[in-house]
Amino acid sequence: MFDWILDFYNWRVVGQYVPEFTRGMTATMWISLISLVLSLAIGTLTAIMRMSANPFLWRIAAGYIQAIRSTPLLIQIYVIYFSLPALPLLGRRLDELEGGIIALGLNAGAYMSEIIRAGIESISKGQVEGAQSVGMTYLQRMRYVVLPQAFANVLPPLLGQTAVLIKDSSLVSFIGVFELFGAGLTVLSERLMPNEAFLTVAACYLAIYGVMMVVSDYAQRKLGGARS
Amino acid sequence: MMEVIKLTMPFLLEGLWMTFKISLITILCGSLLGFIVGMLRTVGGWLVSFTLGIYIHALRGTPFLIHLYLIYFVLPSTGISWLQLEAFPAAVIALSLYTSTYVAEIVRAAIEAVPKGQSEAARSTGMTALQNMRYVVLPQALKMMIPPMGGIYVIIIKGTSIVSVIGIAELVRAGEHATQRHPRELMVIYGMTALLYFAYCYPVLRLARWAETKFGSVRLPS
Numbered sequence: 001m002f003d004w005i006l007d008f009y010n011w012r013v014v015g016q017y018v019p020e021f022t023r024g025m026t027a028t029m030w031i032s033l034i035s036l037v038l039s040l041a042i043g044t045l046t047a048i049m050r051m052s053a054n055p056f057l058w059r060i061a062a063g064y065i066q067a068i069r070s071t072p073l074l075i076q077i078y079v080i081y082f083s084l085p086a087l088p089l090l091g092r093r094l095d096e097l098e099g100g101i102i103a104l105g106l107n108a109g110a111y112m113s114e115i116i117r118a119g120i121e122s123i124s125k126g127q128v129e130g131a132q133s134v135g136m137t138y139l140q141r142m143r144y145v146v147l148p149q150a151f152a153n154v155l156p157p158l159l160g161q162t163a164v165l166i167k168d169s170s171l172v173s174f175i176g177v178f179e180l181f182g183a184g185l186t187v188l189s190e191r192l193m194p195n196e197a198f199l200t201v202a203a204c205y206l207a208i209y210g211v212m213m214v215v216s217d218y219a220q221r222k223l224g225g226a227r228s
Numbered sequence: 229m230m231e232v233i234k235l236t237m238p239f240l241l242e243g244l245w246m247t248f249k250i251s252l253i254t255i256l257c258g259s260l261l262g263f264i265v266g267m268l269r270t271v272g273g274w275l276v277s278f279t280l281g282i283y284i285h286a287l288r289g290t291p292f293l294i295h296l297y298l299i300y301f302v303l304p305s306t307g308i309s310w311l312q313l314e315a316f317p318a319a320v321i322a323l324s325l326y327t328s329t330y331v332a333e334i335v336r337a338a339i340e341a342v343p344k345g346q347s348e349a350a351r352s353t354g355m356t357a358l359q360n361m362r363y364v365v366l367p368q369a370l371k372m373m374i375p376p377m378g379g380i381y382v383i384i385i386k387g388t389s390i391v392s393v394i395g396i397a398e399l400v401r402a403g404e405h406a407t408q409r410h411p412r413e414l415m416v417i418y419g420m421t422a423l424l425y426f427a428y429c430y431p432v433l434r435l436a437r438w439a440e441t442k443f444g445s446v447r448l449p450s
Contacts, residue, residue: 008305008306066430066433067426069382069429069433070382070425070426070429070430070433071386071422071425071426071429072385072386072387072388072389072390072400072425073386073389074389074390074392074400075389075400075403075418075421075422075425076422078403078418079415079418079419079422082414082415082418083415083418163288163289167289167290167291167292168291170291170293170294171291171293171390174393181291181293181294184297188301194297194301194302194305195301195302195305198294198297198298198301198302199298199302201294202290202294202298205289205290205291205294206286206289206290208289209285209288209289209290210289213285
């Protein structure tokens with residue numbers, strides 16, 4: 001039995017690769033974090049554009065959201081990684097990491113945008129009118145009144161989408177970015193041990209997911225308490 | 229450019245056909261499995277519900293890419309002969325398992341969205357729990373499950389792009405092959421691939437939105 005387990009999952013080999021896996025996990029978390037910030041910025045901007053009365057603005061936002069939602073992330077990564085370097089204004093090649101992060105940010109941005117829009121729509125009109133009546137400008141209203149409440153209202157789906165983003169970040173390994181899944185691929189190619197490689201990677205992702213669930217529970221309780 | 233489009237289109241369409249086949253089989257298998265899991269989770273005892281909860285969280289907490297590699301590379305090394313899967317069944321099984329977690333949540337949410345008074349009324353007229361489920365709850369719940377299924381179908385279609393890594397000649401794979409033949413027209417080819425995906429997914433999303441106005445929908449716990 002012991003032999004069979006060691007044959008199926010040799011933890012000594014995994015032990016040798018602990019630095020790789022740690023490096024991969026750190027990379028995954030950084031990539032996810034930067035993409036998250038990017039996607040929230042894009043999401044907020046396009047959500048506001050989508051709700052604007054200007055047909056030009058909302059058409060651009062709606063087109064972007066539809067395009068992202070109807071194509072797979074993998075194709076988006078390929079298109080961005082291979083096409084952005086062709087743009088002359090950049091002046092240099094975009095490296096894999098930058099391409100991957102931009103693709104992830106643009107992809108998650110479309111989903112975030114829909115969630116944030118729902119959040120903004122959930123704010124009652126009286127709030128905006130109240131802010132207007134004390135003389136706040138549009139930007140001030142958004143910044144101090146609407147957006148803080150909107151984000152608080154849609155925190156659970158935002159966190160859910162963040163979990164999706166973390167999982168999706170595994171796809172940037174396809175264009176050669178080193179992250180958690182890439183660490184698994186390294187073990188596979190160096191030792192030809194798929195079990196040790198991918199079961200470990202799966203466990204690492206589950207650990208990240210577990211932390212996410214705890215954080216999301218905490219945030220929900222905290223906000224829920226303040227609300228009721 | 230037109231030349232390349234004309235040359236590569238047949239290959240891409242072949243890839244799209246494969247994508248279509250996989251996504252269709254998957255939505256059938258995945259929905260069935262998800263329906264069973266969702267029903268068991270609602271009507272089963274706490275142990276069943278707990279076990280299936282772990283199943284759902286384990287699949288939700290890891291990327292689909294990992295499921296695919298586990299099923300295609302890790303299962304065969306258990307040495308059990310029926311777990312030695314070819315690429316196509318491995319892809320369909322991995323995608324179906326992944327889909328089932330989403331469907332299970334939809335099924336549960338829809339069943340719970342049927343007002344309690346309905347079940348109470350049914351039980352008070354002497355219906356058994358099974359009859360109540362069969363004649364009162366499910367007919368109402370099924371309607372609410374239809375609109376979100378459109379979203380699931382699109383998730384599956386997009387998920388099929390990933391199975392290209394285990395060598396299935398679907399749309400992305402076909403695109404990659406085409407770019408190897410015409411490396412200079414890479415952008416055109418990937419652009420066309422994206423357009424084909426769009427042509428497949430967009431109508432489904434529209435249909436789902438239409439169904440939502442018609443049947444109403446359930447709010448999914450995220």
